[in-house]
Amino acid sequence: MQYSKEVLDHFTHPRNQGKIKNASSVAIVGNPRCGDIIRVYIKVGKNKKGEEIIQKTGFETLGCGAAIATSSMMTEMAKGKTLEEALKITNQNVVKKLGGLPSSKLHCSNLAADALRKAIKKYKDEKEKNKKVN
Amino acid sequence: MPKKRIYLDYAATTPVDKRVMKAMTPYFSEKFGNPSSVHIFGQEASKAVEKAREKIAVFFNCSPTEIIFTSGATESNNLAIKGAVKKFYTEPKNKGIKPRLITDSIEHSCVLNTCRSLEKEGLAEVVYIAPNKEGIIQIKDIAAAINENTLLVSIMYVNNEIGTIQPIATIGKFLEKENANRKRKILFHTDATQAVNYLDCDVEKLGVDLLSLSGHKIYGPKGVGALYVKKGTLLTRIQDGGEQERKMRAGTHNVPAIVGLGKALELVMKEKSKIAIKTEKLRDYLIARVLKEIPQSYLNGSAKKRIPNNANFRFDNVEGEGLLLSLDLEGIAVSTGSACASRSLEPSHVLLALGLKHEQAHGSLRLTLGKTTTRKEIDLVVNKLKVIIERLRKISGDVLKSFQ
Ligand SMILES: Cc1ncc(COP(=O)(O)O)c(C=O)c1O
Ligand SMILES: [Zn+2]
Numbered sequence: 001m002q003y004s005k006e007v008l009d010h011f012t013h014p015r016n017q018g019k020i021k022n023a024s025s026v027a028i029v030g031n032p033r034c035g036d037i038i039r040v041y042i043k044v045g046k047n048k049k050g051e052e053i054i055q056k057t058g059f060e061t062l063g064c065g066a067a068i069a070t071s072s073m074m075t076e077m078a079k080g081k082t083l084e085e086a087l088k089i090t091n092q093n094v095v096k097k098l099g100g101l102p103s104s105k106l107h108c109s110n111l112a113a114d115a116l117r118k119a120i121k122k123y124k125d126e127k128e129k130n131k132k133v134n
Numbered sequence: 135m136p137k138k139r140i141y142l143d144y145a146a147t148t149p150v151d152k153r154v155m156k157a158m159t160p161y162f163s164e165k166f167g168n169p170s171s172v173h174i175f176g177q178e179a180s181k182a183v184e185k186a187r188e189k190i191a192v193f194f195n196c197s198p199t200e201i202i203f204t205s206g207a208t209e210s211n212n213l214a215i216k217g218a219v220k221k222f223y224t225e226p227k228n229k230g231i232k233p234r235l236i237t238d239s240i241e242h243s244c245v246l247n248t249c250r251s252l253e254k255e256g257l258a259e260v261v262y263i264a265p266n267k268e269g270i271i272q273i274k275d276i277a278a279a280i281n282e283n284t285l286l287v288s289i290m291y292v293n294n295e296i297g298t299i300q301p302i303a304t305i306g307k308f309l310e311k312e313n314a315n316r317k318r319k320i321l322f323h324t325d326a327t328q329a330v331n332y333l334d335c336d337v338e339k340l341g342v343d344l345l346s347l348s349g350h351k352i353y354g355p356k357g358v359g360a361l362y363v364k365k366g367t368l369l370t371r372i373q374d375g376g377e378q379e380r381k382m383r384a385g386t387h388n389v390p391a392i393v394g395l396g397k398a399l400e401l402v403m404k405e406k407s408k409i410a411i412k413t414e415k416l417r418d419y420l421i422a423r424v425l426k427e428i429p430q431s432y433l434n435g436s437a438k439k440r441i442p443n444n445a446n447f448r449f450d451n452v453e454g455e456g457l458l459l460s461l462d463l464e465g466i467a468v469s470t471g472s473a474c475a476s477r478s479l480e481p482s483h484v485l486l487a488l489g490l491k492h493e494q495a496h497g498s499l500r501l502t503l504g505k506t507t508t509r510k511e512i513d514l515v516v517n518k519l520k521v522i523i524e525r526l527r528k529i530s531g532d533v534l535k536s537f538q
Contacts, residue, residue: 060531064455064474
């Protein structure tokens with residue numbers, strides 16, 4: 001498999017790997033059939049302007065080199081971003097930052113940004129729900 | 135200093151043995167003649183081709199006239215199966231009849247896709263027999279699939295992924311009995327590509343009409359192979375052109391490669407029993423260490439009916455491509471049945487045929503040993519494998535549980 005240096009670096013030294021305690025939201029994408037499963041953890045806090053930002057990220061990935069590297073890169077890209085900014089991260093952005101992926105890896109193994117968006121949406125939905133309840 | 139590389143992918147291909155290379159060398163630019171030429175250059179080349187053919191005939195216990203040189207096992211398998219079907223249609227007595235082919239679902243893609251393309255073109259009906267959980271084809275399933283129009287049974291001698299050995303001689307005997315009271319004789323073909331290095335390939339004992347082999351799996355060159363065609367077996371050629379190979383395979387002979395194939399088989403014949411014993415011991419040691427020292431590890435395919443050089447494992451909560459990549463970064467070359475490592479994005483059809491779930495097939499790893507593999511290499515690989523699997527399992531956490 002012809003992987004870029006960045007992919008190999010993130011694969012061998014994944015950033016933000018592991019569960020995080022008191023996560024604000026957790027989401028999982030992928031399925032056992034296709035082989036790559038990504039679970040992303042986010043902790044939401046506030047910046048100085050009072051906007052909600054992603055303070056901390058974490059991931060667990062069962063999958064190939066590309067799946068692990070994209071997970072790792074995504075968690076790096078999301079950190080410190082406001083929720084609105086983070087929602088704009090696409091799978092393509094992640095791949096670009098990694099210096100590309102072999103073409104066969106572009107769908108199944110490239111789900112990290114989907115996982116992030118799912119986690120953010122889940123967080124927002126929860127918050128909405130709680131608002132209504134209160 | 136670059137790391138010493140360890141190759142454990144001998145089922146994919148083997149290096150050309152130095153002695154084979156030496157035998158081939160003169161036929162590139164010194165004795166370069168075309169065997170079909172009448173002059174002395176042609177005679178020299180022709181003599182070399184015929185000498186190789188004789189060596190191969192000795193190996194398979196057949197007549198040299200029963201050997202057809204091809205470009206490899208893929209072509210041999212195509213010729214055997216398509217050639218038999220094509221012949222079937224040339225015979226007036228078969229008018230209006232569609233022949234049935236019987237094969238199994240763990241064949242190499244060159245057999246499976248040959249059968250599928252014949253099906254698609256409406257030229258044959260194909261039955262794909264599933265193996266049992268151990269990866270062995272059952273004769274009763276072949277018996278049940280036979281009908282009046284059955285033309286050919288094609289069962290591989292040794293599976294290339296899980297190394298399981300099929301009961302070819304027993305199937306051969308069964309078909310012989312079956313044929314005794316049939317009008318249309320059933321042809322028996324076996325793809326012996328992965329068997330040649332270690333098993334008895336006497337075509338009489340196997341009871342086959344057609345047998346395929348390849349040069350590059352037996353320390354010979356790539357791009358050369360042969361098809362054994364038992365005398366009297368009805369085949370039509372599938373490649374048109376010159377009159378080479380008794381009009382069965384057109385195209386100028388690949389003389390150096392054919393010489394190499396002959397030499398490679400000569401060496402296998404001489405050294406096979408010793409290498410088989412040594413390799414099997416090492417392989418058993420590898421399997422024992424992995425299963426004992428790596429938790430949640432399993433062997434795919436029968437432990438007993440297995441070629442001496444193959445180990446195929448699966449590991450829970452690990453994906454094979456990541457495993458392969460990690461080993462590759464350590465200079466260790468292996469292969470996997472994971473979808474993530476295949477261009478088709480489908481896991482190995484062989485592992486699925488064993489009844490494994492997709493996620494189990496994704497976590498598989500094949501290690502195939504060669505004649506120069508050492509215990510030290512095996513130890514190194516197992517030690518690395520332990521560390522790598524632990525790391526990858528830590529990364530994967532328990533995500534699979536969310537789906538159970
Ligand atoms: C069982 C089997 N059949 C056929 C082939 C194809 O052989 P070749 O590369 O000579 O076409 C292989 C090798 O990949 C094989 O393992
Ligand atoms: Zn993948």
